[in-house]
Amino acid sequence: MIRQELLLDFTSRFHADILDLEDKSNTRVYVNITPESIVRIGTYLFRNIGARFNIATATDLPPKIEILYHFIVEDINLLISLRVFLDREKPEIESLAKDIEAFNWIEREMSELLGITFIGHPDPRRLLLADNWPEGVYPLRQDYEEWDETADRTRGV
Amino acid sequence: MGKTIIPIGPYHPLQEEPEFFTLTVEGETVVDIDMRMGYNHRGIEKLSEMKTFENSTFVVERICGICSTSHPFAYTRAVEDIFPMEVSMRAKYIRTIIAEGERIHSHLLWLGLAGHFLGYNTVYMWAWKLREEILDVMEILSGNRQAYAMFKPGGVRRDIRSEDIPICLKKIDSIVPTLVMLKKAVLDDPVLHARLKGVGIMSYQEAIDFSALGPTSRASGVARDVRKDSPYGAYQEMEWDMIVTKNGDVFDKAVVRILESFESIKILKYCLNNLPDGEIDAKIMDVPPGEGIGHIEAPRGETFHYVKSDGTNRPLRHKVRAPTFMNLPTYKATIQGETISDATIILAAIDPCYCCTERIAVKDGKGRMLYNGKDLIQLSREKTEKIKKRMGGR
Numbered sequence: 001m002i003r004q005e006l007l008l009d010f011t012s013r014f015h016a017d018i019l020d021l022e023d024k025s026n027t028r029v030y031v032n033i034t035p036e037s038i039v040r041i042g043t044y045l046f047r048n049i050g051a052r053f054n055i056a057t058a059t060d061l062p063p064k065i066e067i068l069y070h071f072i073v074e075d076i077n078l079l080i081s082l083r084v085f086l087d088r089e090k091p092e093i094e095s096l097a098k099d100i101e102a103f104n105w106i107e108r109e110m111s112e113l114l115g116i117t118f119i120g121h122p123d124p125r126r127l128l129l130a131d132n133w134p135e136g137v138y139p140l141r142q143d144y145e146e147w148d149e150t151a152d153r154t155r156g157v
Numbered sequence: 158m159g160k161t162i163i164p165i166g167p168y169h170p171l172q173e174e175p176e177f178f179t180l181t182v183e184g185e186t187v188v189d190i191d192m193r194m195g196y197n198h199r200g201i202e203k204l205s206e207m208k209t210f211e212n213s214t215f216v217v218e219r220i221c222g223i224c225s226t227s228h229p230f231a232y233t234r235a236v237e238d239i240f241p242m243e244v245s246m247r248a249k250y251i252r253t254i255i256a257e258g259e260r261i262h263s264h265l266l267w268l269g270l271a272g273h274f275l276g277y278n279t280v281y282m283w284a285w286k287l288r289e290e291i292l293d294v295m296e297i298l299s300g301n302r303q304a305y306a307m308f309k310p311g312g313v314r315r316d317i318r319s320e321d322i323p324i325c326l327k328k329i330d331s332i333v334p335t336l337v338m339l340k341k342a343v344l345d346d347p348v349l350h351a352r353l354k355g356v357g358i359m360s361y362q363e364a365i366d367f368s369a370l371g372p373t374s375r376a377s378g379v380a381r382d383v384r385k386d387s388p389y390g391a392y393q394e395m396e397w398d399m400i401v402t403k404n405g406d407v408f409d410k411a412v413v414r415i416l417e418s419f420e421s422i423k424i425l426k427y428c429l430n431n432l433p434d435g436e437i438d439a440k441i442m443d444v445p446p447g448e449g450i451g452h453i454e455a456p457r458g459e460t461f462h463y464v465k466s467d468g469t470n471r472p473l474r475h476k477v478r479a480p481t482f483m484n485l486p487t488y489k490a491t492i493q494g495e496t497i498s499d500a501t502i503i504l505a506a507i508d509p510c511y512c513c514t515e516r517i518a519v520k521d522g523k524g525r526m527l528y529n530g531k532d533l534i535q536l537s538r539e540k541t542e543k544i545k546k547r548m549g550g551r
Contacts, residue, residue, distance in 0.1 A: 025241050027387065028450065052381070053368045054452065055483075057463045057476040068463070070450065074386040079450060102368035105486055106478075128195035139203060 003076050014041055028079050035084045039094045045071045053102045058110045060141045065091045095121040113140040185496045190488055205475040210236055210444050218304050226259045227455030229308035231462040234451030236310040239466050247435040248312040253390040254428045255307050257421045262291040263456035264414040267508045274501050276538030283339050290332045294325045312438035322429050340415050351544045353408035357491040357503035367487045370480045371458025372413040373507045377405035383454035395427040407506040457508050498536040
């Protein structure tokens with residue numbers, strides 16, 4: 001399948017869920033979709049198109065939290081990034097890790113670093129943060145403040 | 158951890174990086190595995206937000222001590238993708254030379270350690286001796302054995318002097334006969350065949366489901382390599398083969414890495430022989446607002462960087478995804494049903510850090526500790542000895 005066909009098929013199949021499509025360059029496409037459709041579209045890309053899941057990246061952009069799910073279709077060298085915006089007060093989205101193993105760790109990571117709830121995640125434990133890290137403190141939020149009075153952060157910063 | 162908690166950063170498989178595995182066993186058989194990590198969480202993603210675009214290159218170079226170039230390579234490509242822009246041909250060649258030299262020494266390091274775990278210390282000594290030669294080449298080219306600091310957004314920081322090239326070529330040629338011998342010693346050894354074949358198999362479908370990367374997935378028949386699929390650097394300039402095998406066991410992972418080293422030598426020699434003239438640095442001044450993605454094939458698989466810029470001189474968000482982040486969870490598929498004596502080599506087969514093997518604890522059903530890392534390596538070696546004896550005391 002060539003690039004134009006794939007994008008045409010993709011946009012017509014999910015036209016109700018796609019809010020905006022940015023054709024940035026030959027190898028990069030950013031698609032803004034509704035959060036409700038992420039499992040449908042993500043699974044379609046992964047299972048039907050045969051795209052490999054690169055990773056997801058979440059960014060805190062008050063008043064929203066943005067998640068980008070990066071998929072690469074290697075046959076045509078096209079990186080498709082699905083963009084969803086979540087409400088920063090109550091960031092919740094359906095988990096893709098239920099069906100696809102590759103999403104497991106990154107959803108755990110985003111959940112502890114930005115406080116996003118992945119509904120239906122099979123193993124919602126912490127991945128990286130220490131045991132004495134307080135609940136509800138998310139280090140990648142823009143308004144993150146130092147909570148540990150004993151921490152020494154003077155070196156190298 | 159205690160008091161020096163650093164809030165956030167990439168997880169990366171350094172050598173000697175701590176991770177904690179818990180294997181649940183029934184008799185000799187592993188029935189479940191759980192892993193904990195984050196002990197080496199340094200907060201590099203957060204740190205990068207406080208550095209300028211150029212300074213972040215040096216921060217990401219320190220994520221990993223083995224593939225120290227793969228992160229700056231992916232990061233600089235991510236920054237260049239914001240524009241988007243291409244660097245000069247000479248800069249591309251120099252980047253490729255550094256990246257391939259690193260791949261050779263990384264694969265040799267893995268081969269040596271794999272031999273060490275199996276009780277083949279001769280392999281270990283030979284592989285690390287060859288690795289020294291490559292590190293010498295890297296020192297001639299960049300001035301350093303590790304952390305070459307050659308990369309910057311828009312090009313490379315230092316040029317390669319033309320008088321150094323013949324010296325490097327001679328050194329590279331000198332290791333080829335020994336590498337061929339090592340390849341034969343490993344791949345034609347009946348004991349290693351008996352020891353490693355059919356151990357820790359990952360099927361094609363599992364490799365797809367876990368989105369496994371690099372040699373780990375290529376050993377399972379997934380013919381994917383960022384260097385071929387999304388060409389970057391100078392990789393499309395010359396002929397080279399992607400090494401793919403189909404069995405997915407530990408032996409095939411070793412085969413992929415050994416044969417890949419020969420391809421890397423081919424690429425390295427071509428680049429040194431055909432280094433084009435030209436500028437090495439595009440001297441970019443301001444990074445416009447926007448976002449960029451850079452992904453490259455590191456020795457262990459695809460390294461992925463995402464950078465978001467808001468028009469200031471610092472990244473608004475910098476996401477680092479090291480290949481082992483995707484490869485590590487495949488343990489779940491490969492280790493269940495295997496014996497404890499195979500656990501170390503299966504865990505080592507994806508080329509993570511080796512400190513992790515020292516951190517494995519084997520528990521019985523009641524939660525008592527049975528073995529520590531040292532015992533496990535010992536068990537692994539004893540199994541090799543048994544196979545050797547069975548095959549006629551070789």
